[in-house]
Amino acid sequence: MSDTKTPALRLNGPVLLQQLRELGEIGTDPVAGGRTRVALTDDEKAGRDQVVAWMRALDLDVQIDRIGNIFGTLPSATKDASGQMPRPLMMGSHIDTVVNAGALDGCYGVLGGLAVVRAFRDAGIVPSRPITVAAFTNEEGARFHPDMMGSLVHAGGLPVDEALDAIGTDGARLGDELVRIGYAGEMEPGTLVPHEYLELHIEQGPILEAEGLEIGVVENLQGISWQQITVQGNANHAGTTPTRLRHDAGYVASATVTELRRIAVESGTTLATVGTMKFEPSVINVIARRAVFTVDMRDPSEQRLAQSEARLADFLTKIAEAEGVRISTERLARFTPVVFNAELADVIEACVKRRGLSYKRMTSGAGHDAQMIARIAPAAMIFVPSRGGISHNPREHTDDDQLVRGAEVLLDVVAQRLGVPL
Amino acid sequence: MSDTKTPALRLNGPVLLQQLRELGEIGTDPVAGGRTRVALTDDEKAGRDQVVAWMRALDLDVQIDRIGNIFGTLPSATKDASGQMPRPLMMGSHIDTVVNAGALDGCYGVLGGLAVVRAFRDAGIVPSRPITVAAFTNEEGARFHPDMMGSLVHAGGLPVDEALDAIGTDGARLGDELVRIGYAGEMEPGTLVPHEYLELHIEQGPILEAEGLEIGVVENLQGISWQQITVQGNANHAGTTPTRLRHDAGYVASATVTELRRIAVESGTTLATVGTMKFEPSVINVIARRAVFTVDMRDPSEQRLAQSEARLADFLTKIAEAEGVRISTERLARFTPVVFNAELADVIEACVKRRGLSYKRMTSGAGHDAQMIARIAPAAMIFVPSRGGISHNPREHTDDDQLVRGAEVLLDVVAQRLGVPL
Numbered sequence: 059m060s061d062t063k064t065p066a067l068r069l070n071g072p073v074l075l076q077q078l079r080e081l082g083e084i085g086t087d088p089v090a091g092g093r094t095r096v097a098l099t100d101d102e103k104a105g106r107d108q109v110v111a112w113m114r115a116l117d118l119d120v121q122i123d124r125i126g127n128i129f130g131t132l133p134s135a136t137k138d139a140s141g142q143m144p145r146p147l148m149m150g151s152h153i154d155t156v157v158n159a160g161a162l163d164g165c166y167g168v169l170g171g172l173a174v175v176r177a178f179r180d181a182g183i184v185p186s187r188p189i190t191v192a193a194f195t196n197e198e199g200a201r202f203h204p205d206m207m208g209s210l211v212h213a214g215g216l217p218v219d220e221a222l223d224a225i226g227t228d229g230a231r232l233g234d235e236l237v238r239i240g241y242a243g244e245m246e247p248g249t250l251v252p253h254e255y256l257e258l259h260i261e262q263g264p265i266l267e268a269e270g271l272e273i274g275v276v277e278n279l280q281g282i283s284w285q286q287i288t289v290q291g292n293a294n295h296a297g298t299t300p301t302r303l304r305h306d307a308g309y310v311a312s313a314t315v316t317e318l319r320r321i322a323v324e325s326g327t328t329l330a331t332v333g334t335m336k337f338e339p340s341v342i343n344v345i346a347r348r349a350v351f352t353v354d355m356r357d358p359s360e361q362r363l364a365q366s367e368a369r370l371a372d373f374l375t376k377i378a379e380a381e382g383v384r385i386s387t388e389r390l391a392r393f394t395p396v397v398f399n400a401e402l403a404d405v406i407e408a409c410v411k412r413r414g415l416s417y418k419r420m421t422s423g424a425g426h427d428a429q430m431i432a433r434i435a436p437a438a439m440i441f442v443p444s445r446g447g448i449s450h451n452p453r454e455h456t457d458d459d460q461l462v463r464g465a466e467v468l469l470d471v472v473a474q475r476l477g478v479p480l
Numbered sequence: 481m482s483d484t485k486t487p488a489l490r491l492n493g494p495v496l497l498q499q500l501r502e503l504g505e506i507g508t509d510p511v512a513g514g515r516t517r518v519a520l521t522d523d524e525k526a527g528r529d530q531v532v533a534w535m536r537a538l539d540l541d542v543q544i545d546r547i548g549n550i551f552g553t554l555p556s557a558t559k560d561a562s563g564q565m566p567r568p569l570m571m572g573s574h575i576d577t578v579v580n581a582g583a584l585d586g587c588y589g590v591l592g593g594l595a596v597v598r599a600f601r602d603a604g605i606v607p608s609r610p611i612t613v614a615a616f617t618n619e620e621g622a623r624f625h626p627d628m629m630g631s632l633v634h635a636g637g638l639p640v641d642e643a644l645d646a647i648g649t650d651g652a653r654l655g656d657e658l659v660r661i662g663y664a665g666e667m668e669p670g671t672l673v674p675h676e677y678l679e680l681h682i683e684q685g686p687i688l689e690a691e692g693l694e695i696g697v698v699e700n701l702q703g704i705s706w707q708q709i710t711v712q713g714n715a716n717h718a719g720t721t722p723t724r725l726r727h728d729a730g731y732v733a734s735a736t737v738t739e740l741r742r743i744a745v746e747s748g749t750t751l752a753t754v755g756t757m758k759f760e761p762s763v764i765n766v767i768a769r770r771a772v773f774t775v776d777m778r779d780p781s782e783q784r785l786a787q788s789e790a791r792l793a794d795f796l797t798k799i800a801e802a803e804g805v806r807i808s809t810e811r812l813a814r815f816t817p818v819v820f821n822a823e824l825a826d827v828i829e830a831c832v833k834r835r836g837l838s839y840k841r842m843t844s845g846a847g848h849d850a851q852m853i854a855r856i857a858p859a860a861m862i863f864v865p866s867r868g869g870i871s872h873n874p875r876e877h878t879d880d881d882q883l884v885r886g887a888e889v890l891l892d893v894v895a896q897r898l899g900v901p902l
Binding site: 261263264282284292293294295296297298299300301303306308309311312313314316322323332333334335336337339340342344345346349352354356390422424425447448449450451 | 702768
């Protein structure tokens with residue numbers, strides 16, 4: 059750092075890969091494979107401690123807020139007109155996982171951010187505005203609801219006291235668990251409003267791999283509609299009840315799944331998934347009295363998502379009448395689509411082009427902390443390919459060179475935004 | 481019986497109804513309702529003891545065979561040319577139940593048979609051939625497989641030693657349980673080959689009630705095809721996997737259910753039911769990796785049943801190809817349709833007409849002991865209406881006057897076959 063000539067920014071790929079491996083070793087499951095670092099468990103505390111240690115090794119200012127979000131900040135040289143430090147350029151994601159997860163989901167965004175900061179440290183460059191790396195609490199929602207909780211609280215979408223009172227699937231109170239693991243910070247959530255936010259992430263889908271592309275420039279994120287649908291019919295004998303006299307809850311549920319495929323295909327943009335399905339009484343020769351299933355619908359366009367929801371509702375009305383069953387629908391979640399900042403997406407695209415990488419502008423199918431931060435700051439995301447589209451699974455994989463390439467793009471974007479020559 | 485003038489045969493309805501109530505009290509479940517007399521349990525032993533006591537009260541010859549079938553015989557006056565008692569006219573059914581059953585399924589056929597014998601006793605008429613009332617072991621198959629076991633063994637369709645070795649859902653051996661409850665008889669199964677067999681039963685379906693009819697003249701019994709189908713696809717993220725790249729086991733299973741309805745409607749005679757359906761991993765935002773479901777198909781025509789099976793197999797081949805999934809099919813059961821004895825059915829119809837009752841000739845949708853006995857003797861069945869078609873349920877119900885009417889028809893048919901003037 060005392061060299062007379064400032065070296066150019068250069069991403070240290072081996073350190074990034076090594077840290078991904080080391081963090082991925084915390085909470086490993088030797089039997090089922092992968093690692094399990096569910097939010098605010100002992101294993102996740104160990105992961106947090108490791109990340110904080112790496113932040114301190116880079117001499118970052120580490121701050122913890124009341125919901126347990128971790129922020130590591132490389133300060134800027136300059137203050138603004140009012141003598142305040144300028145708002146930070148923030149990068150981040152999360153380090154909590156689902157059960158038997160891969161090593162990359164979330165961690166790649168946090169450690170990719172640290173890799174960018176490391177490049178500034180290695181080059182001895184003090185940035186024109188602070189650079190903050192954030193690890194948000196409970197993105198996965200595997201233990202506490204809602205998911206994306208830390209970023210949601212940070213963005214002011216959920217009062218922190220309400221979040222602290224969340225009760226986990228194991229009966230534990232979130233606030234108590236934060237105290238227990240030593241991550242109940244004092245900073246008020248939302249204190250560090252970013253100037254801009256960037257999130258580097260694996261795609262968790264098969265599109266980039268299928269199209270042979272290296273980078274996804276994520277310009278928006280799908281709206282999500284989750285419903286649970288209950289069909290109440292009559293349990294009758296499979297051998298003695300004529301088809302016309304049936305009130306078959308299982309048939310109605312199945313016909314709805316079939317119709318949802320039609321809705322998805324005809325809309326062209328809606329994705330529709332029925333991942334859970336239960337019949338009662340679940341006996342081979344008894345017509346199902348009751349069927350309960352969930353519907354996950356997504357679309358980047360709010361108008362088309364609402365259209366697909368309406369088509370489903372219309373179908374349910376008609377088939378309930380035709381089969382003589384009662385259908386009730388419970389809304390489990392509804393997020394309108396998020397459009398990321400176009401200027402940031404353009405900068406990402408320009409950086410990708412400059413490196414001669416193949417890419418596409420694309421939609422994020424999954425939810426990410428970036429969609430919460432987008433409420434309070436310009437935000438965008440960078441995707442790298444996921445092999446087979448697999449995530450939330452020990453088989454989650456992205457090649458090392460793809461991981462390094464994505465972090466290099468992130469570094470380029472940060473450099474560009476902070477006026478550092480590339 | 482010593483009257484100089486023989487009174488006419490008259491069915492004692494109140495005693496029949498009282499015995500149905502008394503037998504129905506054995507094994508009642510005060511919490512879930514109904515009664516549970518699963519084959520060869522203590523409660524079923526209590527039911528057997530009650531039936532045997534009633535047989536003895538009518539001074540019948542009670543015989544138990546090695547599979548535990550109970551036969552109560554009213555001897556005839558005459559012997560045949562070889563000095564043997566003629567083959568009996570047999571009536572029967574079973575008294576074992578499913579869990580939380582109604583009071584009528586099976587019991588009505590046994591106690592209806594006793595009511596017929598009682599009419600002969602009351603009238604002091606000694607029949608021209610023996611009249612036997614049979615209570616067959618384990619018709620329901622709720623604990624030991626296969627169902628209709630006692631009548632199947634009786635008809636020579638299953639070696640008795642194999643049946644005795646059946647292991648129950650609770651791990652018990654059937655032969656040991658027979659010994660334990662005192663119903664391991666010494667008579668070789670099949671000793672009492674009936675001259676003719678009649679089974680009185682509730683319909684267990686909604687047809688008679690829906691058409692406002694009093695009696696069903698059962699002339700045949702559907703063939704049954706049971707399959708378990710497993711679809712193996714890929715679990716991928718619901719939000720990131722384009723529809724065209726999905727290998728959705730849940731969709732394929734659901735589309736199959738939808739297609740089965742089409743097969744049933746288009747065939748006109750096939751019934752198709754999917755009563756069980758399981759998705760894995762059963763997560764709202766994960767495409768189902770695996771779906772397992774059962775198919776119950778029935779048709780009175782073997783040719784049309786086979787056609788419907790072939791249509792299903794064809795559909796599975798095509799959709800497996802289209803969606804890129806693997807489908808495997810396991811055959812769980814297959815019975816060809818049974819055609820009952822036309823002459824017996826004609827006699828039943830004539831007796832019904834003579835009483836001025838409304839009726840239809842119909843197909844039994846469920847399986848019954850009569851289908852096994854039909855292998856060794858002319859057999860037919862008489863149905864009375866089931867309210868709402870409900871059976872295997874505490875809400876199983878037939879009005880008292882309908883129950884008595886059915887038994888009166890049975891008595892008329894027996895009288896006609898034995899040459900007793902009506």
